[in-house]
Amino acid sequence: DAMVIQNPRYQVTQFGKPVTLSCSQTLNHNVMYWYQQKSSQAPKLLFHYYDKDFNNEADTPDNFQSRRPNTSFCFLDIRSPGLGDAAMYLCATSRDRGTTYNEQFFGPGTRLTVL
Amino acid sequence: AQSVTQPDIHITVSEGASLELRCNYSYGATPYLFWYVQSPGQGLQLLLKYFSGDTLVQGIKGFEAEFKRSQSSFNLRKPSVHWSDAAEYFCAVGEYAGNMLTFGGGTRLMVKP
Numbered sequence: 001d002a003m004v005i006q007n008p009r010y011q012v013t014q015f016g017k018p019v020t021l022s023c024s025q026t027l028n029h030n031v032m033y034w035y036q037q038k039s040s041q042a043p044k045l046l047f048h049y050y051d052k053d054f055n056n057e058a059d060t061p062d063n064f065q066s067r068r069p070n071t072s073f074c075f076l077d078i079r080s081p082g083l084g085d086a087a088m089y090l091c092a093t094s095r096d097r098g099t100t101y102n103e104q105f106f107g108p109g110t111r112l113t114v115l
Numbered sequence: 116a117q118s119v120t121q122p123d124i125h126i127t128v129s130e131g132a133s134l135e136l137r138c139n140y141s142y143g144a145t146p147y148l149f150w151y152v153q154s155p156g157q158g159l160q161l162l163l164k165y166f167s168g169d170t171l172v173q174g175i176k177g178f179e180a181e182f183k184r185s186q187s188s189f190n191l192r193k194p195s196v197h198w199s200d201a202a203e204y205f206c207a208v209g210e211y212a213g214n215m216l217t218f219g220g221g222t223r224l225m226v227k228p
Contacts, residue, residue, distance in 0.1 A: 007160075031214060042205060042218035043159070055213075090158060096212030101147040101166075104209070104216050109158035 003027070004107035006091050010035030012113045013081050021076040031097055032074040033104060034066060035090040043090055049074060057058045078112075080102060086114045118210050119219035126198050127225040136191040136222050138206035147209035149216075150180055154202045162204075165189065176200070184220040189228040201226045 005024045013019040023032065031050050035043035047056045049068045063085070065077040078085055088109045092104040118141045128134055140146055147166055151159040170182040180191045189206060203219025206219040 040203075040221070040223075045215070064130055087155075088158075092216075094214055097211070097212055101209040102214050103147075103149075103164065103210045104214075106151075106159045106161075109154060 004091055004093055006089075006092055009069045009108060010111050011114070012115060013078075014115050016017075017078045017082055019078050019114070021089050021091075022077075022087060023074045023076070023092045024072050025091075026072070026115040027093055027105065028071060029095050029096070029105070030071075030084055030094035031093075031094040031102070032068060033092040034064075034076050035092065035115055036076070036085075036111075037088040037090055039087075039091075042072065043100065046057050046076070083113070083114050088112075117146075117210055117215075117217050118221050119206050119208050121204075121206055121219035121222050124220070125141075125225065126224045127227060128224055130198050131195050134191075134193045134196045134200070134224070136204050136206075136224070138189045138191065138219060140189065140206070140208045141187065142159045142168050142208055142210065144155045144210075146189075147181060148180075149207040150174065150178070150189075150191050150210065151192055151207065152202050153205065153221075159205065162191070196224075198226045198228065200224060 007022045012089045026099040033048040034046045037043040046060045067075045091107040094104045120139045149164045152161040163172045165182045205221045209216045
């Protein structure tokens with residue numbers, strides 16, 4: 001089945017230790033998104049890639065970076081995690097973007113714990 | 116800018132009772148509307164969506180939602196709740212500009228035996 005896969009499902013890191021979360025997709029979609037969801041809150045968009053074009057949300061901290069080496073993979077890098085970065089990180093994809101809304105398909109998420 | 120309001124932060128219902136979760140949106144054009152469910156520690160699962168056509172939409176797990184343009188609402192309903200329905204429910208609106216998805220604040224559903 002075509003899907004969005006996130007690895008690992010659970011990640012524990014130490015305060016200030018860089019961490020990378022992974023997302024892959026078999027849907028061959030052009031757009032990939034990263035959301036941060038803190039406890040009891042709605043998901044918040046961090047950034048997205050339209051093909052190789054990176055689009056950062058205005059209020060996304062510089063501590064968060066992303067890479068998309070090819071169509072299938074997208075990585076979320078947290079350079080120096082703080083306690084406030086503990087959250088669920090959701091990856092999503094959409095076929096395209098343009099003159100109509102393209103549905104986003106979500107992965108299962110990675111829960112990040114910062115010690 | 117679009118926005119989504121879920122007026123009820125918490126709802127508790129008895130197992131077997133009917134359920135309605137409210138969602139109001141603000142969006143200038145025809146909205147693309149979604150309901151997602153999230154169990155504790157899990158990702159988002161799409162329950163149903165409305166893009167156009169019939170305003171009563173059927174989803175998975177026995178859920179349905181009705182789009183009412185005049186009320187800017189997209190309420191989620193289920194005739195008989197099961198204990199396994201206890202979860203967080205998010206309403207969302209999608210817009211074509213930038214393909215953004217805006218979520219409501221969520222409603223946490225608890226089910227009493």
